Amino acid sequence: MKGIKGAIHQDYFQPEVEPFRKYIDEGGVPDFATIKPAVAVPGCPANGNGMLRTIALMALVALGVLPASVLDRKSFLDEYARPLFIFQNTVHEQCPRAAWYAAGVYREYPGQPNAACLYSVGCKGPWSHCPWNKVGWVAGVGGPTRTGGVCIGCTQPGFTDHFEPFYEPMNFTPVGRSAAADVALGVGIGGIVAGAIAAAATALSKKKEGEGEKKEQK
Numbered sequence: 001m002k003g004i005k006g007a008i009h010q011d012y013f014q015p016e017v018e019p020f021r022k023y024i025d026e027g028g029v030p031d032f033a034t035i036k037p038a039v040a041v042p043g044c045p046a047n048g049n050g051m052l053r054t055i056a057l058m059a060l061v062a063l064g065v066l067p068a069s070v071l072d073r074k075s076f077l078d079e080y081a082r083p084l085f086i087f088q089n090t091v092h093e094q095c096p097r098a099a100w101y102a103a104g105v106y107r108e109y110p111g112q113p114n115a116a117c118l119y120s121v122g123c124k125g126p127w128s129h130c131p132w133n134k135v136g137w138v139a140g141v142g143g144p145t146r147t148g149g150v151c152i153g154c155t156q157p158g159f160t161d162h163f164e165p166f167y168e169p170m171n172f173t174p175v176g177r178s179a180a181a182d183v184a185l186g187v188g189i190g191g192i193v194a195g196a197i198a199a200a201a202t203a204l205s206k207k208k209e210g211e212g213e214k215k216e217q218k
């Protein structure tokens with residue numbers, strides 16, 4: 001666990017985390033007599049609201065206010081030990097730009113001042129799980145795609161390497177997403193996005209040409 005982003009079910013677990021591994025791999029509810037009930041609340045950085053809500057939930061169970069069944073492995077955590085009540089849905093499923101995605105309207109270049117979908121400029125929202133673009137990063141304000149920046153996949157296994165370059169569309173199936181979902185996504189938007197990316201490249205090239213001409217005229 002130590003310092004290895006998003007990595008679980010690995011051989012390099014330390015002996016002292018065996019009760020945790022047992023809980024993660026074999027299910028059931030954590031035994032508070034033997035386990036430090038660690039779960040993953042990933043992010044870059046991890047969201048304070050998400051951490052606080054998770055710790056509060058576990059504290060309420062430890063104090064006996066809530067039943068231990070609340071922390072049942074299968075209903076509480078996903079396959080990467082993330083609390084499902086926070087990380088169940090993808091960024092994409094909760095995105096305020098979803099209407100533009102559905103309409104096939106994409107940004108032509110990063111930073112373009114419009115509300116269009118950011119998939120064409122590298123958004124990793126379809127592969128990433130977190131709610132912050134819906135509920136806001138702090139007190140209802142901010143969040144990845146809400147503010148015009150792409151989702152960079154920071155809650156997913158393999159971040160950062162598997163999600164770079166951040167401002168280019170994904171061209172492979174990353175860890176943490178089912179092949180079936182990718183097929184559905186690819187069938188649905190592959191053609192549209194390919195067109196959008198080509199249009200974006202053309203627009204960017206024209207923009208650069210225009211800037212070059214302006215400089216020459218000066």
Ligand code: SF4
Pocket residue numbers: 091092093095096097098101116117118119123124125126145151
């Ligand atoms: S901006 Fe990203 S998360 Fe939002 S609809 Fe487009 S691809 Fe999905």
